[in-house]
Structure formats: structure tokens, C-alpha cells
Amino acid sequence: MIAKPTNALSVVAVLLLLIGSAFATQYIVGDDSGWNTEVDYYAWLEGKTFYVGDVLVFSYVKTDHNVAMVDANGYNNCNADSNYGLYDTGYDTFTLTTPGDVYFICTYHCDYTDQKLKVTILPSP
Template identity: 45%
Template sequence: MNKIKVQCGDFQGNITLPCYEAFKSPDLSRGVSMAAVYQVGDSSGWTSMGQVDYKEWAASKNLHVGDTLVFNYNSQFHNVKQVTQHGFEACNATSPVATYTNGYDTVTLEKLGHFYFICGYPGHCQAGQQIDILVSSPTSSLSPSPSTD
């Protein structure tokens, strides 16, 4: 089954033209996979101030390939380091997979599995500014159910 992936909406909640076109398309019957945008930490953003339990935040999300994470933070005091599982567990940012520093960073989740992020500023990861993102396979209510014959 082919699926169409469409980002339906901008940050203000307006439906974008590609979304509108997809829903009026006859290809809709093949199934539509929607990409979502998540601001890490919701309105608190990416911070070490103890306002956000990032483990709880991540557990409350159902993330899929194509979804986007937004890290919103004060770049004078924080950064985002994508690290390995070992780097995550040790709060070690010395060999990051990727580094983000502009204060409004977006990361598109391009494969299944775990993505690990920490703040590389001293003490911030240890204070809880770290997140383990699990990207899972989507389940589509538009797909036909498997036969039980």
C-alpha cells in the first residue's frame, strides 16, 4: 500500500495547501500519513530550570518517521547535542552525532528507533535536560484490517 505523507498545518494551526490538495485527492483512499511537529517541553521549551520532566514528556508522545522536533531555548545558556545511547546515559557531549546552537532548532525524525538529545552545557544534562525520543511505526486507521481466515 502506498501512502502519501503530508504536513497538515503550520505553527499557527492553519491548514496548508499540500494538505488541502491531499484530502481532495482520489489517492486519499490509499492512506495518508500525517507528519506532526512537536515543541520539546511544550510551552516551557528546552531548559534546565526543572520545569519539565523530559522523560515524561517523551513518554506522552507517539512519534513517527517524518515528525519534527522543535527545540526552543535561549542559545546563551543552552544547546542541543544529539548523542549516542552511551553519551546519553553518561551525559557526555564530547562526541555528538549532531550539534544545534541557534535557539530554535528543528530535527526531522527520519528513521525508526531511539534518538538521544542532551544539553552540552556543564551540569545541565545531569539536572535533567536530556531526552530519549522513541520513533515507532505508525498504525493507520485508514488501512484495511488483516484477514483472520
Template identity: 40%
Template structure:
């Protein structure tokens, strides 16, 4: 009986902790999705992976977010079929690897205000958070070690502690 409780506790813990490895990228950090910000510079050095999320924060009605292709990105012109995100707190889950392009379709915000973001999404993470860099790679801000890529949500530590206590009670 105790062994089945242990297995259940481990399964529940795995379901809670696994999604914690996704990174939520606030586009533009504290500046948000705004005019006259260099989003290319912002994205440099960041690693975007399948499962991560882009969060576009801006005053509702002031901007929008359009996912476009490379040609539309270069021309700052969204196809008529492009659906604009307009909530001011738009979340886009990066579901597939490859190049992704986003622009603001309001007025001339893309051209004049540089409201455009191009990123490359890599395959999802497969390392464990405890893994360390290989011997030929020095850890640092651009290191590909799992620890430098994983941003745990604020509640993850609390959840891990909670399920640890539940696990101890069940044993």
C-alpha cells in the same frame, strides 16, 4: 478534458494533505528546552513516528541540542564529533525508527538540570485519518487511533478548503 483536470486537482490535493499527517512535537511544550524539567515524563504517552519533528525552543546561547548515543546519554557526555544545534529554534525530523537520545551540552545542564530526552521512534503512519480504533481498543488519550496521533498544522484546513474550491471551479 474535465477528467484530466479532476486528476490534476486530486494529485495536488494529495501532495498538500499527505505531509499534514506528520506531528510537530514542541519539546517541553510551553516550557521549551530548559533547566529542571522532566523530559522523560513529558515524553511518556506521546507517540513519535518517522516523519514527525522535534522542535527544541530555548533562548539562543543559553542551551544547545546534541544528538548522542545511549552511552553518551547515560554519562551526559557528548562525543567530540557531535555537532551542536544552537539556533534556539532547532527542528529535528525523525527520519528513522528506533531509540534517539538528545542532551544539552552546555556546562552541567544535562547532569544537574536534567536536560536530556530519550524517545523511541516508531515507523511512519499508514492509517488514514478517518480510520477508527479496532474493536478491542477503547479510544482515549493513549489510544493508537489515527485521530489521536495526528495533529494537523493550522493551515491544513485552509488549504483543504482552498483546493476544494479550486476543484469545484475546474469541474
């Protein structure tokens, strides 16, 4: 029996999704230190390559910090006016879905301790 082309493509798409998720990496931002004022996030980024499907986890004391998604301007100027979402659960996860740059800041400490993160997402390998 020969599968119709549309079905064959669907099977391929599902397989690619499964393969992609099998190799996805979950990153705890700041590793054991998490998301706070004591971590050098520029240093944390060194040597890491992020791909579509990878997951970022921001772990922090929810009364002390937050996570705002912003644009490049918001990242550079620690300005959350342009934010695409403000999260403050203490454990926020983001799946990287599109190649390009994404920016996160803590609105309390971005200015003071550079508590901010810029991640460049590459297409799935």
C-alpha cells in the same frame, strides 16, 4: 492509457509521502516551557508516541542551552564526545526519519538537571 509499472510506483510513493506529511506531528519539546532546566522531560514524554515524519522543535535561549545529538552512551553519561551534531540556534528542528532511538542532550545541563531527551521513533502508521 496504462501507466508503466515504474510510473505507477512513483505515484504511489509520492502519495504515501503526501499522506505521511499530512499526519506528521510537530512537537515543541517541553511545550510552552521549551528546552531548559525546569522541565521534567521524562514526564513530558509520557503518553506520546513518535513516528517517522514527526518533527521535534527545541526552543530555548541560545546563550543558555544547546542541543547535542548523541548515542545511547552519550545520553546515559551526559557525554557529547560521540555527538552527531551540535546545535545552538535557539530554535532547532529535527525531522524523525528512521525508526529507532534518538538521543539529545544539553551539554551544559545534562548532568545537573537531566536536560536530556530520548525519543523512540516508530515506523509511519
